[in-house]
Structure formats: structure tokens, C-alpha cells
Amino acid sequence: MKEHKGMRPQDIVILLKIIALGEESWYKKDLATQLYISNSEVSESLNRSVIGELIERDKKTVRKDELLVFLVYGIKHVFPAVPGSLQRGMPTAYSAPLLEKDFVVDDPYIWPAKGYSTKGIVIPPLYDTVPKACSEDAALYELLVLVDALRVSKKNEIVVDLLKQKIYQHS
16 A cells, blocks of 8 residues: 555545445546546545545445544644635535525635636635536535535534535435
């Protein structure tokens, strides 16, 4: 096994994509295609996740309990979402459709992406291709929206409960 040199943001995206796929059969090349990430990066990511004990050695079974603990208590510190400038883009965090009814924000949070009219504060996505991948996968979008909500603020029980529900519903 290769040396572990730390997790990377795309590792979280890949793990959440596997969860979003649920019982659907997939190959590494499917993840690469659907996430717009190279095959080699997917392979390296899965290796890091095995070493980090976030996925089983079969590289197919996400260790949901461990991932949830990392997301709830560590994501904000390891991959913080530093708000940027005002732009137009795809709503995320508390501004996305999943959470906007439960939370009021002064300025929406967005991922910079063409083709969206929402003007808001940029939060860099965990990986550059996230907006494109999420525009094609509603389940992945909801998971990443919840992760972004954890990245931008203190732990919120509503967000944690929703994330738990979404992670375990794709079993």
C-alpha cells in the first residue's frame, strides 16, 4: 500500500458520490466520468480513503459512521470554506433549495458556475468540477450542500440530522 500523505478535498467528493450511487453498480471509470476527475485521481483517492479508514479495502463500501464523524467534526477544520467575492453561481450551503426554507442568510452562498442567476458569496467547492457533477446528480448535490453548510458555520443539529439521513438512506 502506498504512503498516506493526507486526505484531499476530492476524496470527500468521491466518497459522497459512492454513497449517492447507493446500490447501483459502478467502476472507477464511472466515478471519473461522472465527477469529471481523471481515472488515476479516482484510484489515488480511493487508496487514501482506505488508509484513512473511510472506505473498506474493497474500495466500494464507504464506512459511513467514520465518514459522518469526520464530516461533522473535522471537515470545517481540514477543508474550510473561506467566503470570497460576490458572483453568480450555483446555490450551496444554507442557500441551496434543500436548506433555504429552514435558514435565512443575508447573502446567498454559491459555487461559481456559469448558467446560474443566483448572486452570492463564493464558497470554493471541494473540487472544481463539483458544480458540473452536481448539476447532473441531485443526490450528490444535496450531500455536498450539507457538507458546505458544515464548512461555513458551527455544527448545526438540523444540518447534521439531514446529513445523517441522506448518508444512510443510500444504503
